[in-house]
Amino acid sequence: MDIVQLLTTPELKELEDRIAELYEKRLRYFECEYLLEMRENMIKADSYVVELQYLIKRRKKLINGKLLKYQRELLPDIIEFNDALKWAFRNLWNMAEKIYDEINFECQEIEATLWFDLYLPEKHPLADQPDWPTKYPPRLWEAIMDPDIHAEYRYGVHNSIVISGDYDNSFDRFIGIGKSTPNWNEGLDRELTKGLHLIMPFHTLFEHTCFALSDLIYIRDFRYDVHVEMLEQSYHYDKRKKKMKWPIPV
Numbered sequence: 001m002d003i004v005q006l007l008t009t010p011e012l013k014e015l016e017d018r019i020a021e022l023y024e025k026r027l028r029y030f031e032c033e034y035l036l037e038m039r040e041n042m043i044k045a046d047s048y049v050v051e052l053q054y055l056i057k058r059r060k061k062l063i064n065g066k067l068l069k070y071q072r073e074l075l076p077d078i079i080e081f082n083d084a085l086k087w088a089f090r091n092l093w094n095m096a097e098k099i100y101d102e103i104n105f106e107c108q109e110i111e112a113t114l115w116f117d118l119y120l121p122e123k124h125p126l127a128d129q130p131d132w133p134t135k136y137p138p139r140l141w142e143a144i145m146d147p148d149i150h151a152e153y154r155y156g157v158h159n160s161i162v163i164s165g166d167y168d169n170s171f172d173r174f175i176g177i178g179k180s181t182p183n184w185n186e187g188l189d190r191e192l193t194k195g196l197h198l199i200m201p202f203h204t205l206f207e208h209t210c211f212a213l214s215d216l217i218y219i220r221d222f223r224y225d226v227h228v229e230m231l232e233q234s235y236h237y238d239k240r241k242k243k244m245k246w247p248i249p250v
Contacts (some may be wrong), residue, residue, distance in 0.1 A: 001070045004123045007214060008135045012062055019055050020137030021174035022048050025137075052149050056210045063212035071189050076218040077123070078193070082202050085157070086175060088114055088222040089201065090180070093161055093171050099228060100163045109164040109229040113156040116145060124218040144215060152209035157222075158201035176200025 026048040067074060096112040119141070120127050125138045147154040161174065176184060177199055184203035185193040205211055 003067075003070075003214070004129065004135075006066045007063070007126060008071075009066075012059070013135070015055060015062065016140050017061050017137055019052060019059065019143050022052050022055070023139045023143035023146070026052070033199060041196075049149060052143060053151065053210070056144060057151065060210050060212040063214055067213045068188075071192055072216060074213070075192065078188075078198075079196060081217040081219060082196065083196050084220045084222075085201055085205075086199050088165040088224075089158075089161070089175060090171065092224050092226075093174070095224075096161050096163050096226060097169075099226065103228070103230070107228060107230060109162065110164075111229075112161040113225050113227075113247045114158070115156050115223045115225070117217055117223055118142075118145065121218040123220060124214070144211065149166045150210055153211075158204050176203070 018091070063158065071078075091111050092114055096110045100107055100110050124136075126132045129135055143149055146158075159174075172178060177197060181200075182197060183194065184198045184200050185196060186203055187207050188198075202216075205216055206213065
């Protein structure tokens with residue numbers, strides 16, 4: 001399998017160039033000097049959303065149609081992404097619990113949300129190509145990761161972790177792993193992936209968002225934000241400043 005070739009077919013390249021072009025136009029409409037212009041341009045910009053959403057869904061269908069024929073070759077990256085995703089949620093869960101325990105009775109609720117990093121993953125097959133900006137338009141990844149465009153990603157990866165006085169403190173239940181559902185491998189080769197213990201967030205991303213398989217399985221870095229609701233005030237940790245990096249094995 002030549003994954004670079006699969007991800008750079010003329011049909012896919014044309015589609016991705018169009019997504020990048022439309023997204024660039026939408027961004028330009030927000031760059032205006034006067035309030036009146038901004039109001040008019042926001043309406044114009046939003047008119048692009050429907051077409052962008054359609055094209056991104058079409059892109060996912062096209063990519064997955066190719067890659068799912070090579071699941072055995074992609075299995076190591078599927079496993080590592082699932083492990084990285086579980087690790088990121090576990091770290092975020094521990095962090096939220098620690099903050100809640102430290103603040104104790106003064107805290108009403110903590111909401112911790114996981115996001116993907118903002119840049120094309122280092123492990124992505126096109127990232128080390130000498131001409132990768134030509135093969136992978138710079139605005140494309142931004143469009144796919146934009147929660148204003150990607151509706152299923154509007155509230156982050158899967159569900160937020162919410163901790164309050166009566167929260168369910170079972171991490172395994174949160175990631176959907178139990179005796180009744182030990183593996184969320186819908187849409188994949190059941191026999192090939194039967195023992196992987198894929199978590200529910202993996203299933204949500206793969207089946208219920210517009211991320212193509214190749215967008216997901218090379219991600220190892222994450223960002224997060226944590227909102228703390230106090231009795232008298234609130235604190236917010238910005239996801240753009242807080243980053244978790246999947247440990248790279250030596």
